[in-house]
Amino acid sequence: MGHVIGIDLGTTNSCVAIVENGQPTVIPNAGGYKTTPSMFAVSDDGKRLVGHLAKRQAITNCTSTVYGVKRLIGRRFDSEEVQKTAELVPYEVIRGSNDDARLQLADKTFTCPEIAAIILREMKRVAQEYVGEPVDEAVVTVPAYFNDTQRQCTKDAGKIAGLEILRIINEPTAAALAYGFGRSEEETIAIYDLGGGTFDISILSMGDGVVEVLSTNGNTFLGGEDFDRRVVDHLNAWFLDNEAIDLRGDAMAMQRLKDAAEKAKCDLSSRDVTEINLPFIATDERGPRHLNVEMTRDTLESLSHDLVSQSLKTCEACMRDAKVTPDQVDRVILVGGQTRMPFLQTAVAEFFGKRPHKGVNPDEVVAVGAALQAQALTADQKDLLLLDVTPLSLGIATFGGRFAKLIERNTTVPVRRSHIFTTTRDDQRDVKVRVLQGESDVAAENDLLGEFVLSGIKPAPKGDPEIEVAFDIDANGIVNVSARDNATGLEQSITVNAASTLSDEEIQRIIEENPPDAIALKV
Amino acid sequence: MGPRREPEDYSVVPQASADCDLERVTLTPAEAFLLSRVDGRTSWSLLRELGGMAAEEVDACLRRLAEEGIVILETPKAEEPPPRAAATAHEPAPRPAGPGRLSQRPDDPRLDPSLDIPVAAQREVLAFEAGLDRPYHEILGVAPDAGLPELRRAYFSLSKEFHPDRYFRRELGPFAERIQRVFRRIAEAFELLSDPSARKEMERSAEAAPAAGPAAPRLRGRSTPHAFSLLARIGRERRRKARQYFELGQTSIAEERWVEAAQQLRLAVACDPANPDFKEPFAEATEHANRLLSDRYIKEADASYELGEYAAAYKRYVDALHRRPFQVEANHRAARLAWRIEGDLKAAKEYAARACEVEPDVAIHRKTLGQVYAAAGLYKNAQRELEQAVKLDPRDEEAKLELKTTRRMARRTPLGGC
Numbered sequence: 001m002g003h004v005i006g007i008d009l010g011t012t013n014s015c016v017a018i019v020e021n022g023q024p025t026v027i028p029n030a031g032g033y034k035t036t037p038s039m040f041a042v043s044d045d046g047k048r049l050v051g052h053l054a055k056r057q058a059i060t061n062c063t064s065t066v067y068g069v070k071r072l073i074g075r076r077f078d079s080e081e082v083q084k085t086a087e088l089v090p091y092e093v094i095r096g097s098n099d100d101a102r103l104q105l106a107d108k109t110f111t112c113p114e115i116a117a118i119i120l121r122e123m124k125r126v127a128q129e130y131v132g133e134p135v136d137e138a139v140v141t142v143p144a145y146f147n148d149t150q151r152q153c154t155k156d157a158g159k160i161a162g163l164e165i166l167r168i169i170n171e172p173t174a175a176a177l178a179y180g181f182g183r184s185e186e187e188t189i190a191i192y193d194l195g196g197g198t199f200d201i202s203i204l205s206m207g208d209g210v211v212e213v214l215s216t217n218g219n220t221f222l223g224g225e226d227f228d229r230r231v232v233d234h235l236n237a238w239f240l241d242n243e244a245i246d247l248r249g250d251a252m253a254m255q256r257l258k259d260a261a262e263k264a265k266c267d268l269s270s271r272d273v274t275e276i277n278l279p280f281i282a283t284d285e286r287g288p289r290h291l292n293v294e295m296t297r298d299t300l301e302s303l304s305h306d307l308v309s310q311s312l313k314t315c316e317a318c319m320r321d322a323k324v325t326p327d328q329v330d331r332v333i334l335v336g337g338q339t340r341m342p343f344l345q346t347a348v349a350e351f352f353g354k355r356p357h358k359g360v361n362p363d364e365v366v367a368v369g370a371a372l373q374a375q376a377l378t379a380d381q382k383d384l385l386l387l388d389v390t391p392l393s394l395g396i397a398t399f400g401g402r403f404a405k406l407i408e409r410n411t412t413v414p415v416r417r418s419h420i421f422t423t424t425r426d427d428q429r430d431v432k433v434r435v436l437q438g439e440s441d442v443a444a445e446n447d448l449l450g451e452f453v454l455s456g457i458k459p460a461p462k463g464d465p466e467i468e469v470a471f472d473i474d475a476n477g478i479v480n481v482s483a484r485d486n487a488t489g490l491e492q493s494i495t496v497n498a499a500s501t502l503s504d505e506e507i508q509r510i511i512e513e514n515p516p517d518a519i520a521l522k523v
Numbered sequence: 524m525g526p527r528r529e530p531e532d533y534s535v536v537p538q539a540s541a542d543c544d545l546e547r548v549t550l551t552p553a554e555a556f557l558l559s560r561v562d563g564r565t566s567w568s569l570l571r572e573l574g575g576m577a578a579e580e581v582d583a584c585l586r587r588l589a590e591e592g593i594v595i596l597e598t599p600k601a602e603e604p605p606p607r608a609a610a611t612a613h614e615p616a617p618r619p620a621g622p623g624r625l626s627q628r629p630d631d632p633r634l635d636p637s638l639d640i641p642v643a644a645q646r647e648v649l650a651f652e653a654g655l656d657r658p659y660h661e662i663l664g665v666a667p668d669a670g671l672p673e674l675r676r677a678y679f680s681l682s683k684e685f686h687p688d689r690y691f692r693r694e695l696g697p698f699a700e701r702i703q704r705v706f707r708r709i710a711e712a713f714e715l716l717s718d719p720s721a722r723k724e725m726e727r728s729a730e731a732a733p734a735a736g737p738a739a740p741r742l743r744g745r746s747t748p749h750a751f752s753l754l755a756r757i758g759r760e761r762r763r764k765a766r767q768y769f770e771l772g773q774t775s776i777a778e779e780r781w782v783e784a785a786q787q788l789r790l791a792v793a794c795d796p797a798n799p800d801f802k803e804p805f806a807e808a809t810e811h812a813n814r815l816l817s818d819r820y821i822k823e824a825d826a827s828y829e830l831g832e833y834a835a836a837y838k839r840y841v842d843a844l845h846r847r848p849f850q851v852e853a854n855h856r857a858a859r860l861a862w863r864i865e866g867d868l869k870a871a872k873e874y875a876a877r878a879c880e881v882e883p884d885v886a887i888h889r890k891t892l893g894q895v896y897a898a899a900g901l902y903k904n905a906q907r908e909l910e911q912a913v914k915l916d917p918r919d920e921e922a923k924l925e926l927k928t929t930r931r932m933a934r935r936t937p938l939g940g941c
Contacts, residue, residue, distance in 0.1 A: 186672065186676070205675060207679055208679050208680065210679035221869075306866060377691040382689050387686070414710075415707055424799065474687070
């Protein structure tokens, strides 16, 4: 059997790990970095760049450099998230043929799974160079709140990249697997994951090599980038006050501000004060202007403390779902680069009443967990087991446009649940079963996964027939729905395939247009 | 009945066999009664002392049951430990079939050495599957009153053995479905036993129907595996409760105690979401209750606002709007407070937009929405709203000034990009 790897496909950075001789290892790229920017660019002369190379030229080529594609993947172009992201990024987001969001770089249109595939292929390449053999199977992580469409698009990206994705697991769950590796204590742990673009919180219970997810929650619009943006706004306001120049219209200056803000934020994790020095950032009739200012940790905290409180509100909701109080949490684990911020660590410590665990590397732990799960699935020796849950509730649309949940979110899979439904008209001969995913009580506000009709129901007064609808989710997350008329034994069922934004033909076309060597990129 | 065997060893503990087919045989009522007492813990001698049957009759019935392969009368060999190892802290509930039992006959046609799962593991799966109808605590192998840590330990230990991931991508034939079935039942047992309210309901319904109580073994063929399923009983119990709440709610409606009615009907709907009768009264009571509560909250909010207690006012406006979202003034005030006091631009935008949605031609609402957009850096949207505001009220100098700045900003590349 070949090698299997774990990939953390991040909003801002990606990371790949592998288990060798029972020990997980994070694989550095050719530049020696253990994480690779999730960035892709088409240069002026048509060359394709990925990772650090793409990031390095981002300032001079911003409209053809893509980052944060994870915010767009598997979403409709009209969705609030896509519209908001489109306003914030310099590259062009356009409507795709399936109403999905696509990217226009120079003269070529890219789908989101295509861009994700380019990043995945880069991570695969990094791994192949390390092991010296082909790698074609992986476990890939996604944020806990990703719905079926987003997960399916991530799988499609794997297919385009020539990787078979054995399993998609949630990022916080992966972090928990990494923490639980080699531990046998019974513990309840909280994974607080504040990455570049998103916030996830999960409560898990572990012991004896088994990891059980109790609940997960998250916020799509809270991440390290929001902290950066606060600093950028602050610096711009300062410059406007002192130099009377608003930098917001100047794309190059804004990119420099953004880089400087990120660096200042990181500096302030270990120091009380840092200097931001951007010479020649603008010019006016007085000649060249420079931005040179000191920033203190206090300033950063006052700019961003509300972002931290927002995350703690989500934590509260998650604890409620898990029926766990903060003092019942034995261990708090911080994941994601943003959690290096001392103020955040203090706030989290106060919330849970204990110091966060320091033993894991917040940038690498998710990839390590993915590699451990890949190993646990494929190896003969099973010493780690993940009891995963379904992230969103599943059910059917009922009379009056309501949503009847049959499987609540956070239910352990595999699972089977059934419920008796009935007719709403006398002598009704058939019922339509519309399978939905989501949390709203209103059917129309949830995602439609599929539908079918059960016909031939025995004529009877309304309310009399017993129609048993059963939901089945297997360990791979594949959903099967059946409806059975208990009077006649007639049954009808479907296997729900999450809607992808790409058809099989499109995926095939993309694979053909981009043979492996065309995407393989030199660092 | 065969020739009399001598001497009988009454210390033997009869066990119900795991996979005999009860549909195949016809039992007398006496035999069935006795079988219902065979629980893997009561010895033959104790069974003879049971009330209601003569000792000789007990002996005869047991022998017949043993001949049919329904009950096993062998003394377990000393070197074979009780089969279930999940819980060790107390006397484990026996698995229906342990080593040396029927399912382990080498000629069990269901065993298939060609599959990618060891025959020993196949036996384990078959044995466990045969006992899936046992009470939940017996499935987990714990005492009926086991606490959460003990339940979880048992659950984890069984999961390691029966979770489908253990056999990821292996060729399992019919065992794939069997393992799924076994694990689902284990997970269900843990989920219900670890949920105090579900547990209480199970105990209550067990009292109401003692025949299926936790200690009683099952008298049932394979064709109706879940005839006594606790889930079904919980379902009935819930529907009964739903009906009670519903009736309370109807009384409250009649007496126009709307808030109470809404609460009671919400419980009714929660207990039985599929019942169409509940929908309309619930909607009606909720509507009335929301109106009452919302009015009260707005009064409180206005009072706080006048006193300058803006944070408290904001909270109350939010509560009021949660009850009834389309109140123009409250939305407008909430929008300004969300923006100015809370710094929550997302909420501010929502409230301001809603005020405009309900009354599109009020200048001040447009202005607020425009200002919120501008604060969020969404200048194109801001410009659109402020233009409306100025059109509706050309004398508003503040709006004009704001529009000018916004127009300038809207022409530039949006913030946050490169």
